[in-house]
Amino acid sequence: MSELGPVMVEAAPSAALRPYVTRLTAYHERYGEPVTRAEAAMPGAVLILGFGSAMEVDGERLTSFAGGLADRFTVTRTAEPTEGVQVFLTPFGARRLYGVPMRHVTNTVLPVEDVLGPWARAAVARLAETPSWPERLALADRLLTERILAAPELGPEVPWAWARLLRTGGDLGVSSLAGSLGWSHRHLVARFHDQIGLTPKAAARVIRFGRAAHRLRTGGAIAQVAAECGFYDQAHMNREFRALGGTTPGQILPRPGSSGGAH
Known part of the structure; x- marks a missing residue:
């Protein structure tokens, strides 16, 4: 893609994933100069399954990363073309997906493999090999559903x-x-x-x-x-x-x- 700016395709999660994921977005970003943003705190967690160039998140260069909820804003800087799938998780989706107490990832952004291990490497590789954005989003939905539903259920x-x-x-x-x-x-x-x-x-x-x-x-x-x-x-x-x-x-x-x- 040669056009400047963000290009995004959004998909609603499947019924099985809906309690755990609010939105799936395939994206490509390319700018003529670096873009710095303040990413506001939100009542959910963000997972980036990215490929291509890294971006800066609170000063650290990351391509794929995972984080928990935050009670502060996060600064990101995009200087080179980035591409991937962004997943907006409910707190309970993040808890089941990550498999760790959420207090361990509060106000924190970590390389995705530090949180999700080999599953993350395989997921990113498969997404990168999928050229069609709708197919990429459908694949992300399937992979997330399988992992989340395999985790222990939470009480009501x-x-x-x-x-x-x-x-x-x-x-x-x-x-x-x-x-x-x-x-x-x-x-x-x-x-x-x-x-x-x-x-x-x-x-x-x-x-x-x-x-x-x-x-x-x-x-x-x-x-x-x-x-x-x-x-x-x-x-x-x-x-x-x-x-x-x-x-x-x-x-x-x-x-x-x-x-x-x-x-």
Whole structure:
């Protein structure tokens, strides 16, 4: 491909993979000069099965890499053409795929083989040999489904608590979650560290930031969004956007044709 910029083809995961993967994207990026980005914290984990040139992630050159959830933004720099498949994992998809407590990969990006071993080498090789992007995405879906479903199942309690946090946009007290499950605060935090990697409070913070960014992109006014999303005031929202997104609310521009609406 000779055109400059990012070229992406997206696919929804198959039904079996849907609880664990929210999006699959085949991509190719090529720019006339290096591009540096602040990648915002999000309520999920990212897996890159890449081939071609490496990119810089928090200063380290990586081609294929895996990470957990984060409560800070990550800086990436793309200077040479990159290509591969990007996988957006739910916390529970990452927990079953990686096979390690999620606290070990929080705020961390590692070479994919350090996390997934020989499986990663074989997966990347097979994807690189597949020329058609739709076939590449279908292959990624099959490989991920096989590995995730072969891993031990997780109990329903933390996924239930996570769904509650998502539904409320992070506006739910930790004591309320613990009480609903009949758990102590300490036990809830320990289970979140294992299956999500963040504490319930930190997870709610990331979810609230994502909800606020979405509202701004769909035309919400800053003051209104701050109030709706549970920030103390605009100064509080500004600090959170800098910490979690490397940006400010005023730099989040509405998408063309967007209109305000509930997240």
